[in-house]
Amino acid sequence: MKFTDEHEWLTLDGEVATVGITEYAASQLGDLVFIELPAIGTKLQKGAAAAVVESVKTASDVYAPLSGEVVETNDAITKDPALVNSDPLGKGWFYKIRLENVSAFDGFMNEDAYKKLIG
Amino acid sequence: MSDYTCLPPEKAFQRTPLYDFHRSLGARIVPFAGYEMPIQYATGVLKEHLHTRNAAGLFDVSHMGQFTLRAKSGDVTQAALALERLVPVDLAGLTSGRQRYALLTNERGGICDDLMVAHRGDHLLLVVNAARKVADEAHLRAHLSDVCEIERLDCALIALQGPKAEAALARLTPACTDMRFMDVRALKILDADCVVMRSGYTGEDGFEISLPPDRAADIATALLKDPDVAPIGLGARDSLRLEAGLCLYGSDLDETTTPVEASLAWAIQAARRGNGQREGGFPGAEIILQQLATGAPRCRVGFLPDGRAPIRAGAAIFTDANASNPVGTVTSGGFGPSLDRPVAMGYLPVALATPGTAAFAEVRNKRLPMTVTTLPFITPKFKRGPSRISS
Numbered sequence: 001m002k003f004t005d006e007h008e009w010l011t012l013d014g015e016v017a018t019v020g021i022t023e024y025a026a027s028q029l030g031d032l033v034f035i036e037l038p039a040i041g042t043k044l045q046k047g048a049a050a051a052v053v054e055s056v057k058t059a060s061d062v063y064a065p066l067s068g069e070v071v072e073t074n075d076a077i078t079k080d081p082a083l084v085n086s087d088p089l090g091k092g093w094f095y096k097i098r099l100e101n102v103s104a105f106d107g108f109m110n111e112d113a114y115k116k117l118i119g
Numbered sequence: 120m121s122d123y124t125c126l127p128p129e130k131a132f133q134r135t136p137l138y139d140f141h142r143s144l145g146a147r148i149v150p151f152a153g154y155e156m157p158i159q160y161a162t163g164v165l166k167e168h169l170h171t172r173n174a175a176g177l178f179d180v181s182h183m184g185q186f187t188l189r190a191k192s193g194d195v196t197q198a199a200l201a202l203e204r205l206v207p208v209d210l211a212g213l214t215s216g217r218q219r220y221a222l223l224t225n226e227r228g229g230i231c232d233d234l235m236v237a238h239r240g241d242h243l244l245l246v247v248n249a250a251r252k253v254a255d256e257a258h259l260r261a262h263l264s265d266v267c268e269i270e271r272l273d274c275a276l277i278a279l280q281g282p283k284a285e286a287a288l289a290r291l292t293p294a295c296t297d298m299r300f301m302d303v304r305a306l307k308i309l310d311a312d313c314v315v316m317r318s319g320y321t322g323e324d325g326f327e328i329s330l331p332p333d334r335a336a337d338i339a340t341a342l343l344k345d346p347d348v349a350p351i352g353l354g355a356r357d358s359l360r361l362e363a364g365l366c367l368y369g370s371d372l373d374e375t376t377t378p379v380e381a382s383l384a385w386a387i388q389a390a391r392r393g394n395g396q397r398e399g400g401f402p403g404a405e406i407i408l409q410q411l412a413t414g415a416p417r418c419r420v421g422f423l424p425d426g427r428a429p430i431r432a433g434a435a436i437f438t439d440a441n442a443s444n445p446v447g448t449v450t451s452g453g454f455g456p457s458l459d460r461p462v463a464m465g466y467l468p469v470a471l472a473t474p475g476t477a478a479f480a481e482v483r484n485k486r487l488p489m490t491v492t493t494l495p496f497i498t499p500k501f502k503r504g505p506s507r508i509s510s
Contacts (some may be wrong), residue, residue: 030163031164031166032456033165033461034428034429052483054164054454055164055165055454056164056354056355056358056453057354057358057458076364
């Protein structure tokens with residue numbers, strides 16, 4: 001599992017990455033009440049707004065960590081956003097993306113480096 | 120990922136007497152109206168909101184402005200009549216130990232601030248919004264100094280709200296149980312001289328307590344010893360007041376909004392209306408009295424979004440999914456934890472504001488359907504009194 005400085009995590013299976021937000025991000029956002037995921041087939045550019053997460057008070061964007069095409073989304077979290085708070089690294093995954101450039105995956109932080117980032 | 124609200128606090132911000140208390144409870148502190156205030160505690164906005172509705176919530180609202188208004192003549196009625204020059208509210212009819220919601224208006228009939236005015240026997244106590252307190256003090260001094268002494272109080276202010284608030288406060292000051300909604304009393308709490316008001320900003324029964332700043336932490340700590348009482352941040356304060364249909368100054372009310380447009384005509388008693396004993400005589404009276412008689416072009420209403428996506432302040436409102444020109448704006452909106460659905464309020468032309476009317480709000484370039492509804496979204500649970508309500 002790799003981590004971004006935007007508090008997302010990624011795992012890689014072939015050329016498809018699964019993306020979610022970290023436990024730290026979920027706790028900072030607070031209890032989520034609404035999640036909007038990208039449509040399957042969406043071609044995301046690295047850094048573009050990919051999803052929206054909303055707590056009682058605020059809406060926040062979740063940015064695409066890498067460029068690629070969305071191939072699967074987690075409908076369970078749009079039905080029950082609390083899954084992201086209770087299991088952010090597991091049942092709370094967001095979407096799967098077929099990467100344009102698989103080698104870019106290795107550029108992200110490992111868990112130790114991410115833990116240092118969040119202190 | 121971005122989080123728009125968690126700006127780092129800056130040194131220029133003021134702190135309330137409960138700042139260390141908040142830090143010790145794990146509060147997340149944010150800048151708000153010039154103060155470093157707790158937006159939430161460890162449990163988070165959603166659970167804090169529900170706790171207030173189910174038990175009791177303790178809020179620090181010491182950033183708000185508190186003023187006393189005393190007539191130079193010593194006759195409190197003179198102070199009430201003087202303040203009536205600035206608000207369209209019957210204050211001469213306010214009796215000792217009672218308070219009223221009031222609005223400072225401008226010459227265009229707009230609202231400069233909303234406030235509470237309490238009759239304290241020999242003087243009036245005013246509680247105003249934090250972001251407006253400097254402007255309000257200047258306004259009061261400019262217009263009332265001929266008749267009144269105006270003093271800014273250095274007191275803390277806490278609110279205790281929810282169905283268990285009375286029992287929790289009664290442990291420290293049993294006489295509070297005699298009070299009814301909008302009553303005001305001087306009571307001792309842990310031997311400190313406090314002013315207790317049975318009012319709040321949540322739609323729940325509860326109290327707002329003005330207290331000496333050096334005793335605020337003791338008293339807040341004593342209240343928290345009750346297991347029914349939890350500390351509540353400004354995040355839940357906002358979602359609670361939104362569900363209760365209460366206005367946030369600067370969002371739902373401003374200097375371009377009249378009391379009639381804001382659906383606050385109920386705050387203007389008969390004595391100040393057309394053919395009343397003291398008709399008019401406040402800034403913008405001409406336009407406000409005319410709107411009371413013939414209606415305003417727009418009004419504040421509630422909205423229930425059909426879907427799950429929150430519709431927030433600033434969203435433009437349209438009559439249909441393809442209309443090119445907006446007909447109104449959402450002024451407050453978010454998720455209502457007690458209703459487990461999004462709720463919003465905003466302004467619409469009166470012809471489009473009938474409850475049940477469909478409307479659309481634009482969110483992230485999509486038109487989300489919603490339905491116009493009456494306010495509030497929750498049923499208020501005030502402890503109203505049979506005998507002590509003044510007219």
